[in-house]
Amino acid sequence: MRFPGVSFVKQSALTAVFTAAVAFSVTGCKQQAPEATPTVSTTPATPAKVKPPVVTTPPAVKAHLYDDDADPNKLIAAGLKQAKKEHKRVILDFGGDWCGDCQVLDIYMHRQPNWDLLNNNFVVVHISVGHIDKNLEIGERYGVALSKGVPALAVLDANGKALYAQAGGEFESMRYMQESSVTEFLNKWKA
Known part of the structure; x- marks a missing residue:
């Protein structure tokens, strides 16, 4: 971003302020709670068991519901x-x-x-x-x-x-x- 007639240092500062303003408007100013801060664990993580999604297919049209030859x-x-x-x-x-x-x-x-x-x-x-x-x-x-x-x-x-x-x-x-x-x-x- 360039501002005509403004020095390079001032342009850098204005760019930083503009970027921060955009970031705050997008993410908000909410401070992260201390308990939400991630901690580093020395024990290896065990992968969580993930259930596969349930896939249901619609019933298909059956070619032969009615047997013409059946008694x-x-x-x-x-x-x-x-x-x-x-x-x-x-x-x-x-x-x-x-x-x-x-x-x-x-x-x-x-x-x-x-x-x-x-x-x-x-x-x-x-x-x-x-x-x-x-x-x-x-x-x-x-x-x-x-x-x-x-x-x-x-x-x-x-x-x-x-x-x-x-x-x-x-x-x-x-x-x-x-x-x-x-x-x-x-x-x-x-x-």
């Missing part, structure tokens, strides 16, 4: 057997791999707190409806109106009794719904 009656029987053993309920999830809303529902179910609610209270059975031309009689058996769209859900107790059947396409527009709608559903029907 839905066998899937339901296996789900009921597991539910009875684990004192849970069964969610019948009717849909197709082509269905974007079905994928969104699956993603929402795998996010917290839904994932814990699902694991602790339900066995999920995915039933393929093809292109709404397959396993329609299974939906009818449980009172699910597949003509209203998919995904469509039913909740069964461990004995196979339908406790809930989606009748009005409640989940068929999952892409426009909030995750909290899945949370509310799971809380309402949990075992």
